[in-house]
Amino acid sequence: MSTGSALLAELIEALRCLPGVGAKSAQRMAFHVLERDRAGARRLAERLGAAVERIGNCRRCRGFSETEICSLCANSGRDASLLCVVESPVDQAAVEVATGFRGHYFVLLGRLSPLDGLGPRELGLDLLAERLREGEVKELIVATNPTVEGEATAHLLSQLAREAGVRATRLAHGVPLGGELEFIDRGTLAHAFGSRQTLT
Amino acid sequence: MSTGSALLAELIEALRCLPGVGAKSAQRMAFHVLERDRAGARRLAERLGAAVERIGNCRRCRGFSETEICSLCANSGRDASLLCVVESPVDQAAVEVATGFRGHYFVLLGRLSPLDGLGPRELGLDLLAERLREGEVKELIVATNPTVEGEATAHLLSQLAREAGVRATRLAHGVPLGGELEFIDRGTLAHAFGSRQTLT
Known part of the structure; x- marks a missing residue:
């Protein structure tokens, strides 16, 4: 130019x-x-x-915030018994916009990836374990991405929840709305077939 | 959000x-x-x-410049006998990048459009007329867009050049490189047909 x-x-x-x-x-x-x-x-x-x-990171949920505690964590109107764990702030925003979720979040700022130097410490899992030990959280909703690393992270999170005696749940896998079976990858289709649900 | x-x-x-x-x-x-x-x-x-x-506008060519006279106008290595008139700074950049043109530019910052309040004064045509009267410019290359308003502007520019005794030229119309005749609009094709050139 x-x-x-x-x-x-x-x-x-x-x-x-x-x-x-x-x-x-x-x-x-x-x-x-x-x-x-x-x-x-x-x-x-x-x-x-x-x-x-x-904009830094909230001290409690590690999401983006310009204050020490972000407005979502500070909002006492939200359900403190539900904690949704996501990989990144953009995932947090996606869940917040798409779902009616009114609980709290915890942002890992990454996924388990030892080769990139991302271990439990970098993901703030000590902070998360402490949060679970507080006893307020009843359900840990694991919303990591359905990639290999995301699944490994989800596995670790479920262990963490088990140790703290908290129920862990995972987002459902399956056929996306508006998708056509013909064009859906085999893994997803097999998963959706295996997790088929009774019509009511 | x-x-x-x-x-x-x-x-x-x-x-x-x-x-x-x-x-x-x-x-x-x-x-x-x-x-x-x-x-x-x-x-x-x-x-x-x-x-x-x-970034304001160059006092001489009206193109973008952070100094009173832009670096293109100030460059004495460029050919002062050629003056290319374009509608906007982005057109100036396009000509500068695509062609080997080493003359000077004049930027109209618009095209003749009386309904939008864009007349000869807004396009800086008095400045251009003065420039042509200086006598250095031998060829005025009219590079306005091939739209109705661009053509009207080109017509006005050619009059201006005639009054100043300067030769005016216009970019060639025709089939774009890589275009297929089948998909080219009728006007362009008719123009290209009419302006056909002898193969050498």
């Missing part, structure tokens, strides 16, 4: 830190905001700066 | 000022930078802020 402005070239390069944004889109974005939406760009710059500086 | 952080929700909303970014992508971008690339996000915030504050 060679235009009359070095700052513009730097902006285009910086935009590529966003996922799914390549050279072309970055260029389009830079020109768009400079030509048509400088107010939006100024607001974005401020909020991005503020978010990076001030 | 309800997570434990209000700043995060604000960031997601602000990201939507970028073209092609809807609610889902904005969420994905926000979580991505916060989880994996805070350094990149910090850099983006700084550069976006700097670009918005400091």
Whole structure:
């Protein structure tokens, strides 16, 4: 990109830190905001700066929060007997938006992956064990991803729950809504077949 | 989006000022930078802020520039006898990247569109006329878009060039490289047929 402005070239390069944004889109974005939406760009710059500086992790659930305890953990209206364990803040947001879940969360910030140096300590499992020992949690809902590492993590979490005498549950596997059997992978189909339920 | 952080929700909303970014992508971008690339996000915030504050328009060509005269206009190595007129800075960048053009540019920052209040004055045509009167420019390359308004603008530009005794040229219309005749619109095909060239 060679235009009359070095700052513009730097902006285009910086935009590529966003996922799914390549050279072309970055260029389009830079020109768009400079030509048509400088107010939006100024607001974005401020909020991005503020978010990076001030959003840390909640001390209780490890989710994103700009305060020591996030608003979900601090909300006494939520059911403290349900604790949903997810791998990342984006999974937490997905569960929060899609389901009617009104309990609390615990965010692992990763999944068990010894090769990447992610063990029980990095996933905050000591913090989780302590939380279970508090005695308030009655059900640990394991919502890790259905990948090999996610399953290994789920296994470890169920052990943790057993030790603390807490019931552990796992999200159901099966045919996704709107999916067609023909196009569903064999593993999922076998799982859905094995876990078939009585029609009522 | 309800997570434990209000700043995060604000960031997601602000990201939507970028073209092609809807609610889902904005969420994905926000979580991505916060989880994996805070350094990149910090850099983006700084550069976006700097670009918005400091990039204005070159006094000579009206293209983007953080200095009074942009680096393209200030570059004495470029051919001052060629002046390429484009509608917007993004078109200028496209010509600069795709072609071997080493002359100067003039950016209209719009196209003739009386209904939108864009007349000769808004397009800086007085500035352009003055530039042509300087006598250095020998060829005015009209590179407005091949839309109705772009064509009207091109017509006005050719008049301007005639008055100043400068030769005006227009980008060739025709079949795009890699295009298939079957899928090309009738207008373009008719134009390409009419402007057919002798094979050498």
